[in-house]
Amino acid sequence: MRAAILSTGDELTTGRTLDTNAQFIADQLLALGYEVTAMMTVGDFPDRIESAWRTLFERAEIVVSTGGLGPTADDLTTETVARVIGRPLLRDEATAQRIRDLFESMGRKMPENNLKQAMFPEGAVILRNDLGTAPGFRFALETSAGVRHGVVMPGVPREMKHILAEEVLPWMRSLRDDASEWRSHTFQTFGISESALDEMVAGVLDPNTTRLAFRAAFPQISVRVTVHGAPAELDERLARAAAAIRERLGEFCYGEGDTTMEEEVGRLLTDAGATVAVAESCTGGLIGHRLTNVAGSSAYFRGGVVAYSNRVKNSALGVAIETLDRHGAVSPQVAEEMARGARAATGADYAIATTGIAGPGGGSADKPVGTVCIALESARATYSHRYQLWGNREWVKLLTSQIALDWVRRAVLGEDPTRSSVLRK
């Protein structure tokens, strides 16, 4: 089955926004066994949206569209689609009521234009949106070339991903006319580049029967192995292929499936019945933010200190003025005292500390931008290490938070956390 992807919005054609939806959808459709023959982007003009739908229906059996479902006058997708398929727009009362209720529950008056989001082409199947006011919809159309399907979703990535997973992909799976299936398994890695990863697993699998895909959306660097064929044999084939990849990846793999470093840390801490605290300087709160993105993290995350200034390093964490003077705020010694202070203040089993120069200013010949010191203290031991990282401010913060979380993960596993490295091949 061929699929095409349509992205709508002036913010895309004017270059103001990078379209990440199309890539995300393409990746998901590939896993389902669809071939994406074209992706297209047009601005908020009815004639351009209309001609894009017609163009794409010539190239694919199914067109998946995002954007243009908002309540404002420049949101034109629904009415344009209705024109393309020659159906009237009807109001769905259940959706209208849901939108009214949503506003009421927020104690807000609903602007009348919001009811536009309850209009759908006749015969459309509504795709529930739990995260916003605009539901999506799908429709089928008889053409001289055969049946064509259209899927319409909002452009907000969070909402789109939710609708895609809950409402679209299960249906698209059932739509495929072929009994063969695709099954895949994902490994999450850290400490190795995408190209080194590629070399590492090269030649492990038969390219005729399995497929490897790499995806680097840092801090997620993943390898996905996919097998295709008759359902009866797929589980065993996938298990065999995954085992071969798992062996090659070794300790660079920190998790399997759709997981994140902070989720793995949380899982390990929960299993161990242990708690963690943070002492963050250059990461500014990012480690705590990531840890608390995981539901239920209050069971193992105590909190900690954002010690951005030396004064706070001293007053809240008890870092000695002498240590700060002698070694500087960015030093393994200060990181160790920060970790010790956070552990003492919170009573956590593990405390992780970061101090560094995220840039663009603040660097010196001795400690250039990207110099980062990390320390971890537990009842067993204290570890610290100085890293030389690279990149802009945002990148240094993100990379530091990832190394720090990996330290906690390794410490809970009983490993030496300083084995964690972003520099090894």
Next chain:
Amino acid sequence: MRAAILSTGDELTTGRTLDTNAQFIADQLLALGYEVTAMMTVGDFPDRIESAWRTLFERAEIVVSTGGLGPTADDLTTETVARVIGRPLLRDEATAQRIRDLFESMGRKMPENNLKQAMFPEGAVILRNDLGTAPGFRFALETSAGVRHGVVMPGVPREMKHILAEEVLPWMRSLRDDASEWRSHTFQTFGISESALDEMVAGVLDPNTTRLAFRAAFPQISVRVTVHGAPAELDERLARAAAAIRERLGEFCYGEGDTTMEEEVGRLLTDAGATVAVAESCTGGLIGHRLTNVAGSSAYFRGGVVAYSNRVKNSALGVAIETLDRHGAVSPQVAEEMARGARAATGADYAIATTGIAGPGGGSADKPVGTVCIALESARATYSHRYQLWGNREWVKLLTSQIALDWVRRAVLGEDPTRSSVLRK
């Protein structure tokens, strides 16, 4: 003049690679006064590339393409373009020699397939590539609808950007038959939904001469006004239109241009010579993270405490056990004591505190998920407020951080921060 952008490559249609070229080119063309009517992406198949060129030539006077110029068998752009425009491929000897020299200078034997990169459709103008082996080219084509221009560049972003800047944009500037330009101004808003914003500014501007675009990528909700016409009058027209929008938006607008809430907070604190500290419970470090995303934030951000557990609220911030017992951790009283504690511990001029239930667990009838209390203390006064927010965990954290930053902004401006609301229309 209308332009279209074509991206070629299997790595794009399979979702393996995010296409950043198209956005970059769209942004550059807009600034030159071109309107991008369509962007399209196809895989490495001759029929798909060919039909994409034909489709885009129906929608624009100029098509700018990237990708498919490499030396391997799946690089098909040049030969496909030659077929589209009905011209033979000819070898350019100067280019062939340059490629041979390049390999020789690297001490490598040139694979014969590299000479493919010296082939161009007859009549094409070669676009010099100083950073790689594959030059680009451009061509003109007479069609029944008028002259069409095609630009072909490699897909490697570094090479593409270089060729675009050196060879393509100067020529495209000279190509425009019309001296008109586009200019725009952006407003950043908070506390109002996209649809309410639309109603608020409806009818303020003449839709024939100005264009309004809304963009909601929370926490950025922006309105952009764009004017189009002769350069001489554009500045004045834009200023007039922007003034009208500014007046309507009032206090919902927190910044103008390409700015963020945390940048505005930083700017105001810097201007006031003041400092800020955080006491974060439900946001887990996100406010500190956002504040420290701004370069130079160490001048005004002292740090603070991530008080995720009650123990840390008491030990690090001095929140009384009695207050926690009587009012619960999620209460305006505890938020106030958290702010007071953070200010005392850091010596900052302003301290902002958050405590709430981000969910999905932890809610009760009295304090459901989404209950969030915020407090701010300064030398002048202490403020606190209980909000009822909504959405999933990530959303509650993000929304809370945005309200908290808006509180700091308003406090520094001398306003009552509790005026900040996401609930008002």
